[in-house]
Amino acid sequence: MNCKEPIKHDYARGIDVSRWQGDIDWARVAAAGINHAIAKMTEGGTYTDPKFVDNFQGMRAAGLKGGVYHYFRALSSTPGQQLANIQARLAEVGFRVGEDILAIDVETQGNEGASADQMADALYELVTLIRESLLDGAYPFLYTSPSIWSNSVAWRKYDFSECPLWIAHWDAAQPKVPETWSSHGKRWQWWQHSSKGQVDGIQGAVDLNWVRR
Template sequence: MSCEEPIKNENARGIDVSRWQGNIDWACVAGAGITHAIAKMTEGGDYTDPTFVENFQGMKANGLKAGVYHYFRALSSTPCEQLANIKARLAEVDFKLGQDILAIDVETNRNEGATADQMADALFQLVTLVRVSLLEGAYPHIYASPNIWNNRVAWRQYDFSECPLWIANWNVAEPTVPDTWSKQGKSWQWWQHSSKGQVDGIRGAVDLNWVRP
């Protein structure tokens, strides 16, 4: 490759969506070159995103590699209640084990009252339940920002490194991979690099991701 040639990004283009994106034209999204997408599915023990089924079916019908995410709640519901919610919603769609992604979204919003130990304890329980009861031994992805993971989750108490990393790190040339993964010689699988993307078929802003092959 000569110095004049542009550097090619070998990563696939992905987005993640929820009810905030409204009605999505998935055919237009696919036509815009988006090949991967993850839809918000559930939160805690009793919430379902109202656009989940429509979004997941739209992704699959238009050939996108599809995924779902569950917004983790450390205190308002138990890991078992959250597992039941995830199971019930997955039963409504054609979720393919070994093919489709299931991610657990770890944030501090609506988890403000939880200590770092409580975050880690409940998250590890939920990861274990999902792995054993739903994914036949496979690990769910973990979504988190470097700051929240390092400072609001007592991650040293457990080995989360088997969970593929979906890192949220905006406005940087390269994301910061937390020690949980980097010290095991691992890196990110999904990188949410912007929250202000514009994609054909979606009105308003949408999260943009790079996805490693």
């Protein structure tokens, strides 16, 4: 696996995957020292990643600590529609509340027409629905980059700080933690530090993450 060791390397190794990684040999991935993985599951109110079930079952069978992520859409589907999509897919794989990670991927691609207020409003509603309907009151992870969170989400409108942070900050010695979390003395839990990783068992590039133990 090609990746730079962080200065403080007391982190576990993780990856996140989707259909773009094709067929993955999860036994080889585990043997390469990866012990955490998050698979793309859903997007908006109707889409399911075609490799989701294979990836989630494969990572679990290989002994990796697993998780799923949902790609958030602010306008093309309602938070309620997105919740229904998430709920249906989680049921297919026996998602374990309190053990498996559920993350919401917050990006601007596909949300170009949404204002910062619309992003924050729909995201907060989705977070609340997921907490109350799926996670027994726990908060989903939020995946975002420092620039997208600061510039494209009206984050001051709500308290998102209870959501564990999965930060995307590539080629940095340490990631920048947005004020939402830093002002509450909170740190990242997952750090996606590269989009160009090479891991045995996966053909082509894959996102690499450091995971707090």
